[in-house]
Amino acid sequence: MIFGFGKRRDDDDDDDDEDEEEEIDLVNFQGAVNGRSADLQANARLVQSALIPTRELITDALQKRAELVKVEIKGEKGQTSYSVDGMPRAGSRMPKQQAVAITQMLKVLSGLDAKLKGKHQVGGVKAEFEETKYELTVDVAPQPDGTERLSVRIRNMKLKLDTPIDLGFNEATRAQIRELTSHRHGIIIVCGPPGTGVTTTLYAIVRGIDVYLYSIYSIADTGTRELINIKQFEENEGDDLEASIMRMMREEADVVLVKPIRDAEATKQLMSVADRICIVSEMSAKDAASGIWQLAEWSGNKQLASEVIDASYSTKLIRTLCTKCREAFRPNPKLLEKVGLPPETKVLYRKGEPEVDEKTGEEDPPCEKCDGTGYYGRVAMLEIIVVSDSIRKLIASGATPDQIKVAARSEGCLTFHKDGLRLVAEGKTSLEELQRVFKA
Numbered sequence: 001m002i003f004g005f006g007k008r009r010d011d012d013d014d015d016d017d018e019d020e021e022e023e024i025d026l027v028n029f030q031g032a033v034n035g036r037s038a039d040l041q042a043n044a045r046l047v048q049s050a051l052i053p054t055r056e057l058i059t060d061a062l063q064k065r066a067e068l069v070k071v072e073i074k075g076e077k078g079q080t081s082y083s084v085d086g087m088p089r090a091g092s093r094m095p096k097q098q099a100v101a102i103t104q105m106l107k108v109l110s111g112l113d114a115k116l117k118g119k120h121q122v123g124g125v126k127a128e129f130e131e132t133k134y135e136l137t138v139d140v141a142p143q144p145d146g147t148e149r150l151s152v153r154i155r156n157m158k159l160k161l162d163t164p165i166d167l168g169f170n171e172a173t174r175a176q177i178r179e180l181t182s183h184r185h186g187i188i189i190v191c192g193p194p195g196t197g198v199t200t201t202l203y204a205i206v207r208g209i210d211v212y213l214y215s216i217y218s219i220a221d222t223g224t225r226e227l228i229n230i231k232q233f234e235e236n237e238g239d240d241l242e243a244s245i246m247r248m249m250r251e252e253a254d255v256v257l258v259k260p261i262r263d264a265e266a267t268k269q270l271m272s273v274a275d276r277i278c279i280v281s282e283m284s285a286k287d288a289a290s291g292i293w294q295l296a297e298w299s300g301n302k303q304l305a306s307e308v309i310d311a312s313y314s315t316k317l318i319r320t321l322c323t324k325c326r327e328a329f330r331p332n333p334k335l336l337e338k339v340g341l342p343p344e345t346k347v348l349y350r351k352g353e354p355e356v357d358e359k360t361g362e363e364d365p366p367c368e369k370c371d372g373t374g375y376y377g378r379v380a381m382l383e384i385i386v387v388s389d390s391i392r393k394l395i396a397s398g399a400t401p402d403q404i405k406v407a408a409r410s411e412g413c414l415t416f417h418k419d420g421l422r423l424v425a426e427g428k429t430s431l432e433e434l435q436r437v438f439k440a
């Protein structure tokens with residue numbers, strides 16, 4: 001009964017046209033990620049009062065395509081907020097009591113200790129909505145005023161941005177990946193702050209390798225991703241990174257995918273074998289040049305670092321225009337020149353604005369697809385530094401990230417700006433959005 005279908009309450013929308021409200025199915029929760037079964041019986045009262053509101057809150061977030069929903073207590077109210085395509089938005093308010101109950105309910109559903117308060121807890125719950133599976137990461141953090149803040153990160157398990165084509169890699173970039181991995185030696189890294197598509201880009205690169213020519217092994221935690229034609233390698237207990245890679249080499253691996261590089265120890269071990277095998281990994285760094293610099297620092301041997309680092313990729317996410325409501329316009333030559341687009345560009349797109357009815361002066365309802373934001377989804381912009389002979393010399397001499405960046409630009413490497421302009425020219429995003437991303 002409890003896990004059946006329900007009707008969405010009309011509590012937060014400005015949808016005043018009640019006649020048109022359809023009955024919709026609510027999200028179904030399918031167990032904690034940690035496998036601990038939710039004791040719904042022991043929490044019968046909580047379930048009674050909070051399960052439906054919890055399902056409504058998450059359903060609403062899923063319908064908005066939110067990747068994050070938060071509930072915070074402010075005075076006597078619970079304030080919800082969402083993040084859609086990386087943009088925060090305020091949501092509805094609810095009585096404090098309900099916000100507390102929803103937080104407790106999500107703790108139970110995600111296998112956390114509901115009785116424990118005042119301690120940071122993180123868990124996960126599987127969910128299904130409209131035949132799509134999701135994984136929700138539930139994070140409950142104590143606040144200075146004694147309340148708890150609930151954050152639910154939503155991951156759509158169906159979204160596949162895993163091949164170079166999906167990611168928008170052009171043919172030149174794909175050819176470059178094939179060329180780099182064909183050397184059978186050297187380190188290729190993907191850099192970026194967490195949550196910016198770094199791991200997605202990493203897998204895209206791996207998938208861009210010709211699996212019929214090269215055997216690819218992985219000791220990275222691939223989570224729920226399915227990696228076709230990549231051998232997941234079992235590490236021996238007690239083996240370090242270098243020992244594991246040596247074992248993969250004995251099995252004739254050409255390319256290995258390793259866990260994110262986080263310290264000097266891992267860097268040194270990777271560099272000691274990188275002359276004999278191609279290593280692909282990710283790291284947290286501001287941009288491609290900073291990643292190269294960091295590896296050189298960690299290696300303790302800049303000469304060796306300069307010899308084995310072959311390429312550094314970095315990604316930045318940018319929102320894509322809603323194709324249902326985007327507006328085409330003919331750019332004037334001055335604008336094209338100013339932003340650096342070719343003068344022959346005939347058409348660009350910008351975010352659609354709701355039409356105003358001439359008679360009544362009222363705005364048309366916002367676009368249904370994007371909820372009037374003008375954007376729908378995100379795509380990764382790429383920056384790529386392929387380490388040339390002159391950049392190798394710079395690395396060996398202890399150059400700063402900025403010096404590496406300047407050299408790479410003068411050699412015509414792909415920059416975020418160039419890649420972003422390509423997306424603008426293709427009508428995938430707008431100049432305004434490009435500007436916003438660079439200001440942030």
Ligand SMILES: [Zn+2]
Pocket residue numbers: 322323324325326352367368369370371372373374375
């Ligand atoms: Zn739209």
